[in-house]
Amino acid sequence: MINIQPDNLSIYMKQIKEGGGKLSKFLRPGKALKILLVLAAIAYLCFAFLFVYVQPDEYGIKVVRVGLNRGVQKQIYHAGLTFVMPFGLQQMYRLPKGIQVLELTNFPETAAGGARKDRAAHIQTSDGFFVDVDVSMLYHIKDPYLVFTTIGPGTLYEDNGIIPKAEPALKETLGKLTTEEFYNSPMRVKKAEEAKYQLNMELNLKGIEVDQVLVRYFKYSPEIQKNIEAKKLQDQMVFTNRAAARAAKEEAQLKKIVQEGMVIAAVEMENGKAYVTRKIAEKDLYVRSIKANADLLVKLAEAERVRLKNAALKGIGSDRMVGLKMAQAYKGLDLIILPSDGAHGVNPLDLNNTLQLFDVRKRGEK
Structure with missing residues (x-):
């Protein structure tokens, strides 16, 4: 605690006023704004040179150029700010985390806007014809450290990773199909799955995983396409005739079944009528027999009555x-x-x- 004597009070008050005047001169509005701008610039430069922001859909890979632990760091950085030494001492590389799309097509205007585009796969079928196939490949980076160390930074995972492997895998799998089999959707999907499996066998070792291989469109040369369409029309006519013959056969079988059913129903109706007639006759016979038995009993009773009366009349008196x-x-x-x-x-x-x-x-x- 400062002990201020009454005699020195005026001296202290004077010093405070003088110091406040100097401070007010130092903190004038123009100078204060300049100081704030300088501090903001220093903070921005520190942020720009010392921190790197990793986006939510990115992986961060740090490379240390100078120091004890030099080289690519195995730690994977996710969304947020990360401290990085400036002036090339350390460097942060970023790789995409989400699903990536590779479009192999000769019609880039029909492909996805943000996809990487390359020419359509030119495939020779097993019967010697060529076909251009539009394919969409969906993939993602499974292990960013492995991708960085085996392929490289930036977009090298596309240029040196999936693009060089895509068309050879499609040629090896889809090339097993004939010209006709390309129109067979289940077989085409099966071969696309084989291409996906083959790509994963090679790319998983580099940290990339293929999720889907989708054959969107395929096109032969105009002459081959015309021949295929003509043959398809012939096949459709054959299938139509077969279907019509089978339909006629089934219709005849249906008529036969209907007629047999009608005959069976008529027979069963007659059997039912005969059964009813038989039961009515049995009922009448039963009624007549019961009635005859009753009449017999009545007559026997009457005869017995007469006999007993006659016997009574023949008694004493x-x-x-x-x-x-x-x-x-x-x-x-x-x-x-x-x-x-x-x-x-x-x-x-x-x-x-x-x-x-x-x-x-x-x-x-x-």
């Missing part, structure tokens, strides 16, 4: 009941003329004689 019945029958008569003499004379008062007369009681029975 039945003659008395017959006599009473006959008496009742006589009761309704106004006049009966019967012989009163002779062998058949009737005595109404002789009940036994009357019963014997009507065969109700035999002679000698009581």
